[in-house]
Amino acid sequence: MGAHQHGHQHAHQHGGQGAENAALTDPIASWEDRYGSSYRVWTGRVNRTLADVASGWTPGRSLDLGSGEGGDVHWLAERGWDATGIDLSTTAVARARAVALERELERARFITADLGEWCDDPAAVEGGAEPFDLVTASFFQSPVELPRERILRAAAGRVAPGGRLVLIAHAAAPQWSPHHGEDFPTPESELEALELPGDAWGIEVAEVREREGRGPDGAPHLLSDSVVVVRKR
Numbered sequence: 001m002g003a004h005q006h007g008h009q010h011a012h013q014h015g016g017q018g019a020e021n022a023a024l025t026d027p028i029a030s031w032e033d034r035y036g037s038s039y040r041v042w043t044g045r046v047n048r049t050l051a052d053v054a055s056g057w058t059p060g061r062s063l064d065l066g067s068g069e070g071g072d073v074h075w076l077a078e079r080g081w082d083a084t085g086i087d088l089s090t091t092a093v094a095r096a097r098a099v100a101l102e103r104e105l106e107r108a109r110f111i112t113a114d115l116g117e118w119c120d121d122p123a124a125v126e127g128g129a130e131p132f133d134l135v136t137a138s139f140f141q142s143p144v145e146l147p148r149e150r151i152l153r154a155a156a157g158r159v160a161p162g163g164r165l166v167l168i169a170h171a172a173a174p175q176w177s178p179h180h181g182e183d184f185p186t187p188e189s190e191l192e193a194l195e196l197p198g199d200a201w202g203i204e205v206a207e208v209r210e211r212e213g214r215g216p217d218g219a220p221h222l223l224s225d226s227v228v229v230v231r232k233r
């Protein structure tokens, strides 16, 4: 099981009605509400699929899109990557930084930023315009507004020659999730959305993988992930 238990609990126990309404639509308010509703939302561990695909790769510079509480960035930093995570939520970034400090992961760096703005102007985020040897996006999905495809295309543009882009996404809603009506990506739709010039990139993985996860009630459920790994020539 990776970092995703996916509780989707919406514990609106703080703020007034205005705050609750904002939490339903505004991306920052919504994610702050989510992270504020529990001490830790994800497991803190690396997503297993990332560990499966990336453990043999030579470390370099990496960027994680929507890094949350930082499990993937911590794992990469531990393996020698100069690992940056960007996330919208100051609460999540503070949590990720605290863990990096506690574990003395000097190579892990976390930035609070809106990736929608980053993709229009990567240089506006410190270090955001660098070429990266690895860009990851694990469950970079949101029940509120997120220009995900635009961000992924911009991210592909920041990958250095020889570098990789890894996209791990829910391919279907977990059984307990309230988000059943949403569109979920397939490996094919992910590749299409990236609009990669075919001769400049090679496809290393494009498949749906199943794994066992646990619902908020602790019961095991089978989850489907879309996994895409592409490498820039």
Ligand SMILES: C[S@@+](CC[C@H](N)C(=O)[O-])C[C@H]1O[C@@H](n2cnc3c(N)ncnc32)[C@H](O)[C@@H]1O
Pocket (backbone or CB within 6 Å): 003, 004, 027, 031, 042, 047, 065, 066, 067, 068, 069, 070, 071, 086, 087, 088, 089, 092, 113, 114, 115, 116, 137, 138, 139, 140, 141, 142, 146, 147
């Ligand atoms: C489902 S969580 C995944 C967290 C982490 N990657 C993991 O695997 O545990 C999605 C993350 O994307 C972040 N996010 C959503 N919209 C964003 C945006 N526009 N810019 C940056 N981060 C965003 C959220 O704050 C949240 O932490």
